[in-house]
Amino acid sequence: MSFTAAGRRLALALTVPLLLLAACGGDDGDDGSTATGEPDATSDTATGEFPASVEHRYGSTELSEAPERVITLGFSDQDAVLAFGVAPIAVTDWYGDYDHATWPWAEDELGDAEPLVMNEGAFTGMQAFDYETIADLEPDLIIGLYTGMTQEEYDTLSVIAPTVASSPDYPEYGMPWQETARMVGQILGQADRAEELIADVDAQFAEAAAANPEFEGVEMVVAELFEPGSSFVRSATDPRTVFMTQLGFVLPADLAELAGDLDGAPVSDELMTQLDRELLVWNIGHEPDLRAQIEEKPLYDQLQVVQDGRVLYIEDPLVAGALTWSTVLSLPYALEHLVPQLAETMGAA
Known part of the structure; x- marks a missing residue:
């Protein structure tokens, strides 16, 4: 799908009124937010090479010129865009009470931009695309990678602006951070910069692994x-x-099989012995009080991993957030704080 700026504006003017009429009548994804007209956010578009294109699960999207009004719909997509020197005009709130839905590790990249925050404070674990707000913002690029975007949603969004969905090579919400950075870099005309960013973070992982061979x-x-x-x-x-x-x-093969292509799977308390491996990590920074509930579970203190002291509770909200986001911007922060904790936990026995 290829767009020029003039062509996009014409398509928007001709089709969005009908699109929004249909969306208001039948879309269950409206998050209730309202358009604010022109947000204070500005796009700080870095230099890229155009035309640029990227393949995704619903086809191919091409831009003939650098986008100036980028909207991110994925829960963590703003990080990937900011990493390329582009400030979105609107982002999607995930969780965490931070201005502009931007966590501390990305504040420098955001700079003075003030993007509109969609879905603010309304996290339910489900995506919610407010088509009316998106259309009113007149974007020239919509990025929805860390989403479960359907074909129908993609088709609707594509009427508003060129839209990039996730890669077909991975399950929804399962695309590696490297591929996210690579796809964003491609559509922003900065494919070489993407590889530089990926190589830098990969090198940090390699250095941490080499310094801690006991992890292997x-x-x-x-x-x-x-x-x-x-x-x-x-x-x-x-x-x-x-x-x-x-x-x-x-990750043990039986647990990998249990979750399959989903982002995870529940394990009942009666089967808690399935968690009894060499290391158990609890990601509870979003609600540190959960530790008491975990430790009160009937079989918990019988697990060998618990008795050996090889349990790591990630209780710091910022560290847990950096791990959960796992973006090209958050991962260095997660590495800095988690690797020492993992090394200490592995040396507990």
């Missing part, structure tokens, strides 16, 4: 607590698990 081959589980009576085990493709495996740790 250790079976581990990244778990979280959401519902009473069970624990949620992150899958092989989930960013939190990928962080660990890139350091040399291993």
Whole structure:
């Protein structure tokens, strides 16, 4: 799909009124936010090479010129865009009470920009595309990578502006951070810069792994607590698990199979022995009080990993957030703070 600025404006003028009429009548994804007209955010578009294009699960999107009004719909997509020197005019709120839905590790890249925050404070674990707000902002590029965007949603968004969906090579919410950075770099005309960013973070992982050879081959589980009576085990493709495996740790095959292509799977308290591996990591920074609930579970203190002291509770909200986001901007922060904690935990036995 190829767009010029003039062609996009014409398509927008002709089709958006009908699109929004249909969306208001039948779209369940409206998050209730309202358009604010012209946000204070400005785009600080870095130099790129155009035309630029990228392949994604719903086809190909091409830009003939540098985008000046970029909207990010994925829960963590703003990080990838900011990494290329581009400030979105609108972003999607995930969680965390930070101005402009931008966490501390990305504040320098955001600079003075003040993007509109969609879905602000309304996180339900489900995406919500407010087509009316998006159309009113007149974007010239929409990026929706860390989403579960459907074909129908993509088609609707593409009427508003050229839209980039996630890669077909990975499950929804399971695209590696490298591929996210690479796809964003391609559509922004900065493919070479993408490879530089990826190489830099990969080198940090390699350095951390080399400095901690005891991580290699250790079976581990990244778990979280959401519902009473069970624990949620992150899958092989989930960013939190990928962080660990890139350091040399291993997700046991049976747990990988349990979660499949999803981002994780629940394990009932009656089957908690499935968590009894060489290392158990609890990502609870979003609600540190959960630690008491975990430790009160009936079988918990019987787990060998607990008795050996090889349990790491990630209780700092910022560190847990950096791990959860797992973006090209957040990962260096996660590495800096988590690697020493992992090394200390591995030396506990």
